[in-house]
Amino acid sequence: MMASDWKHIRGVQYSKASQTVWLEEYLFPNNSDFIKELNEKINNAKKYTLEQLNTIEKNNKFPKTTYKTRGFISFMNYMKEVKDPKSKVINEKLPVRGTRQSVFTKKHLERIQVVAVNPNSFMPTKEQKDAGIWDENSEQAFTMNVLSLLNRLTQQNMQITIQELKPLLKTPERVTFVADTLTEKASQEHAFSSLYATFTMKLRGIHSLESIIIKKTMKKFNEYSELSLNDDSDTHELTGCSKFVACLIKIKSISINDGIECIKRLITKLEAPKIASSNVEMFLIFVQNIGAEFAKKVPLALWERFLKVKRERELTSRVKYLLVDVEEIYSEMVLGVSKKQMAVSKPLPIKSDAKMFLVRDAFTNYKEECDNISVDLPIDEFLRAASDLFPDQTKDPATYCEFICYICERMKPKKNIIIEILGKCAAEYCKNKIEGDSPKMWGLFDDLLYYMIIKKILNCSDVQQIMKSFPELHESNIENGMKWFLCDKHNFTKAIDLPDFPSAEVRDALMMPDTIHKPVPETLRMSRLISLSIMRSIAEAICEHDDPYEELKQYIDYLELIEDRQIGFDKEWNSIIEYYNFNFTLDDIYDLFDLIEEEEEFDEPLQQEE
Secondary structure: OOOOHHHOOOOEEEEEEEEEEEEOOOOOOOHHHHHHHHHHHHHHHHOOOHHHHHHHHOOOOOOOOOOOOOHHHHHHHHHHHHOOOOOOOOOOOOOOOOOOHHHHHHHHHHOOOOOOOOOOOOOHHHHHHHOOOOOOHHHHHHHHHHHHHHOOOOOOOOOHHHHHHHHHHOHHHHHHHHHHHHHHHHHHHHHHHHHHHHHHHHHHOOOOHHHHHHHHHHHHHHHHOOOOOOOOOOOOHHHHHHHHHHHHHHHOOHHHHHHHHHHHHHHHOOOOOOOOOHHHHHHHHHHHHHHHHHHHHHHHHHHHHHHHHHHHHHOHHHHHHHHHHHHHHHHHOOOOOOOHHHHHHHOOOOOOOHHHHHHHHHHHHHOOOOOOOOOOOOOOHHHHHHOHHHHHHEEEHHHHHHHHHHHHHHHOOOOHHHHHHHHHHHHHHHHHOOHOOOOOOHHHHHHHHHHHHHOOOOHHHHHHHHHHHOOOOOOOOHHHHOOOHHHHOOOOOOOOOOOOOOOHHHHHHHHHHHOOOOOOOOOOOOHHHHHHHHHHHHHHHHOOOOOOHHHHHHHHHHHHHHHOOOOOOHHHHHHHHHHHOOOOOOHHHHHHHHHHHHHHHHHHHHHOOO
């Protein structure tokens, strides 16, 4: 026999293969002395024949084992009461299922003597009642009766329950216990919130129970509404309390004014800078249970505040879908538009891919300079789909931004719609860290906003509002950003007057297409941006003439002004000549400077002679 096959029970006899061994202590496999002693006992047992061993086992008397633990005593007393309250021991007539374990259990229990229970130990209620020591007027009995009554509560037995409950409410402490218990159960048992609300109403006039319960419930509701728990938190009790309050409002146990304050509190939490899932869940279950009558009495201004949150705030998918459910309930209860009617009246939404295909096709037409370019989408859906295509437009961002502005100019949308959509897109890109997939994404977003300023679709304050959703590490200085944008992307085709733009340098640069046709202003302050604006404005002015080089001579004063300072002159003119395919080179421009100098030198002696 392996050592691991043996277990300890001091003084208990084990038999195996007709070999009987008494164990006096725990068997430790590493205890060599004990193993040696055990082997000696086994060897001694081998001296007997099989018949002798059977005789020894048959004649051996098992000692009776007495258990004195309270749990086992209670169990045995319970078993005794189930079979025969008058019996003193468990007899052999106990039911046996026939399994080996059941047979062993029966034989083992037959040897057990049930001893008296310790007076200080726990005794089940039934035992106390049988023993005649149960006090029906005790606080323990009251607690059990209240729980039993509430657990058995139904719509049909409410009146009977109240009749049984009334005589028990003998002290203020008991009234408080009932109020606390009912409030707690109503918050935890969502399925019975309406039942508990009706029961609360029927308690009106009984020790002020209704008002006490409502007061406690409102206190919990106010506390829970201030919490901001995330998606992973347990909000069961919070939503249960919100549902119970809504049910009390529906049956008019809570006044209309108090009910309006409740919904106002929940909507205010939705307007917080960060919307917590727990607040949205409480609001949804609240609206689901207030009833149409009360919903119609809620001021429309409150509903409008909710709708504004739903339409304008940046929301997670889960929060968004929860608020969509609230809007459907509002439409059905307040506006009288059922879900079925809403489905009929609301057009089938175009899938996101289909919207992007429409935008992409329109952009292709724009690049090909087709006539009557349009996108068959509302402005908000167009902007959303166009922004979804941003990561694919890094090769030609300027043209794409011009296209978006072109469509916006034709649609003439309200500023708030553009600010809302672009702000949400920026917040979503920031949240999803889109720069990991598209490193140039934020630069493209900047370009679009600067184009919209130039096109006068948005102003600086509008752009600043959108840029609040940008990442903290992204540079969002509009003045500096506009300077870089004009240097890198703007062609200065025509003058643009932005009198409200904060930078005078930017204002002067944007007006340069008109300024170059006038004498050089004495107040003109030269900079890289001003130099580039002069060169590009001149290029745009001469590109349509038959002899651009000859036309270039008209702007020699401005060219000399730039050439004297050499602020990117050579590099920019080489790029301009290549872009416009002019019939002259950079050397021709310097030759023009030399020619002008010679003419000036020739004119000076003539003027002196005169």
